[in-house]
Amino acid sequence: MKLEISSEVLPHPPQQVWNLLLDPTVLSRLLPGVEKFDAVGPDSYEVVVKLGVGAVRGTYNGKVQLTDQQPPSSYKLKGEGKGAPGWAKGEVLFSLIPEAGGTRVNAKADAQIGGAIAGVGQRMIEGVAKSMAREFFSAVGRELAGQKVQVSQAGMGFRLFIRIVRDFFAWLFGRGAGAK
Amino acid sequence: MKPPAFDYVCARSLDEAIDALGRRPGEAKILAGGQSLTPMLNFRLAHPGMLVDINRIPGIDAIRDDDGGVRIGTLARHRAIEVSDSIRKKFPILTAAAAHVGHLAIRNRGTFGGSIAHADPAAEWPMLALLLDAQIEAKGPQGARTIPAREFFTTFLTTALGDAEILTEVKLPALPAKTGWGFEELSRRPGDFALAAVAAIVTLDGKTIKDARISMGGVGGTPLRAPGAEALLRGKPADAALFEQAGKKAAEESDPSNDVHATADYRRHLVSVLTRRALTSAAEKAAQG
Numbered sequence: 024m025k026l027e028i029s030s031e032v033l034p035h036p037p038q039q040v041w042n043l044l045l046d047p048t049v050l051s052r053l054l055p056g057v058e059k060f061d062a063v064g065p066d067s068y069e070v071v072v073k074l075g076v077g078a079v080r081g082t083y084n085g086k087v088q089l090t091d092q093q094p095p096s097s098y099k100l101k102g103e104g105k106g107a108p109g110w111a112k113g114e115v116l117f118s119l120i121p122e123a124g125g126t127r128v129n130a131k132a133d134a135q136i137g138g139a140i141a142g143v144g145q146r147m148i149e150g151v152a153k154s155m156a157r158e159f160f161s162a163v164g165r166e167l168a169g170q171k172v173q174v175s176q177a178g179m180g181f182r183l184f185i186r187i188v189r190d191f192f193a194w195l196f197g198r199g200a201g202a203k
Numbered sequence: 204m205k206p207p208a209f210d211y212v213c214a215r216s217l218d219e220a221i222d223a224l225g226r227r228p229g230e231a232k233i234l235a236g237g238q239s240l241t242p243m244l245n246f247r248l249a250h251p252g253m254l255v256d257i258n259r260i261p262g263i264d265a266i267r268d269d270d271g272g273v274r275i276g277t278l279a280r281h282r283a284i285e286v287s288d289s290i291r292k293k294f295p296i297l298t299a300a301a302a303h304v305g306h307l308a309i310r311n312r313g314t315f316g317g318s319i320a321h322a323d324p325a326a327e328w329p330m331l332a333l334l335l336d337a338q339i340e341a342k343g344p345q346g347a348r349t350i351p352a353r354e355f356f357t358t359f360l361t362t363a364l365g366d367a368e369i370l371t372e373v374k375l376p377a378l379p380a381k382t383g384w385g386f387e388e389l390s391r392r393p394g395d396f397a398l399a400a401v402a403a404i405v406t407l408d409g410k411t412i413k414d415a416r417i418s419m420g421g422v423g424g425t426p427l428r429a430p431g432a433e434a435l436l437r438g439k440p441a442d443a444a445l446f447e448q449a450g451k452k453a454a455e456e457s458d459p460s461n462d463v464h465a466t467a468d469y470r471r472h473l474v475s476v477l478t479r480r481a482l483t484s485a486a487e488k489a490a491q492g
């Protein structure tokens with residue numbers, strides 16, 4: 024599955040957005056269903072997320088890696104994860120694009136999905152992924168708007184973000200539901 | 204293809220079912236016809252700790268006339284709707300759409316309320332509930348309430364219902380005189396979920412469109428109305444060029460996705476074509492009736 028989604032223009036400079044996206048404490052709050060987000064190496068995390076729509080819910084375990092970091096303009100999140108309903112692996116290229124009045128974040132994902140979710144949930148995976156991505160971007164916007172505390176450990180945050188995104192996709196994949 | 208283990212409660216009344224749901228909040232699921240839930244269990248996409256079977260609750264499957272409209276009990280089977288004289292007379296669009304709900308075996312078992320509460324964005328009943336401005340009645344631990352269809356569907360497979368609330372009945376308000384309908388759905392095989400589906404009703408005053416409603420299925424996280432296209436139609440004379448224009452507007456208002464079955468662009472194209480056809484058919488029927 025390939026998917027490309029952009030945020031609204033966030034009224035903040037790219038560096039500030041970058042700092043937020045790479046802050047694991049912020050991300051674990053903004054990303055849906057994150058239960059665990061542990062650093063296991065440089066730019067590398069182990070994650071557990073609980074995701075789903077309706078009755079289709081599952082817990083996914085996985086790894087996320089942040090690579091190709093070009094602060095404050097782009098990074099790549101590579102991830103893989105699996106849970107009872109299926110598995111997913113893929114990468115997301117995040118670009119922070121300076122625009123008049125702020126920064127637009129663009130996410131370009133390329134993922135493979137397998138298991139029951141991929142078969143039965145095919146019809147809804149992309150739509151669910153899209154709506155999750157939109158929700159995440161709007162949460163990022165709200166977080167920036169109300170930002171009081173200086174963000175720290177940008178790299179960590181970034182990784183977290185990547186994991187989150189990955190889980191996010193795993194979640195999406197996991198979600199489709201079945202036949203009538 | 205066996206489900207994970209679950210506890211089972213066979214409720215004999217709505218109160219008993221609500222009570223059982225309330226004891227396992229977020230963990231219990233209602234078993235009605237089971238035509239979506241059972242496959243989800245067997246594929247192990249869903250792992251509810253408990254199923255609350257409502258099939259033996261008496262009196263919740265009735266289809267009743269109500270003030271020119273109709274009330275459909277939550278447990279009414281798709282097939283009961285398909286063959287109901289009252290529905291054929293007042294809401295023939297439901298009779299026509301019923302033929303698209305799965306296959307006959309599914310329609311014999313699957314329920315109207317179950318399909319609406321399951322909230323599959325490509326299913327027929329949710330999009331028709333939205334089209335017909337249905338009043339969805341629910342009962343829970345805090346009592347009964349009525350939810351307008353427009354507020355009911357929130358995203359994929361998700362509704363405004365609380366954990367311990369049961370959809371009990373759906374009220375379809377009477378349609379005005381001189382109203383016609385059109386229902387158009389495209390799927391690759393009969394009985395499959397729609398790649399895209401459009402339902403429309405048009406009310407005429409002479410040759411002028413007094414009111415029009417358009418509902419789209421399979422092209423977003425929920426069934427969608429096309430408010431821009433509806434506004435475009437109101438107050439204008441019904442003609443082919445206008446319907447074409449409304450179809451394009453509805454396509455803009457849809458939010459389809461790519462999957463193995465079809466691309467988002469193709470689905471958008473379908474919305475445009477199906478909307479034109481549904482409006483044309485609705486206006487013809489309105490002129491006759």
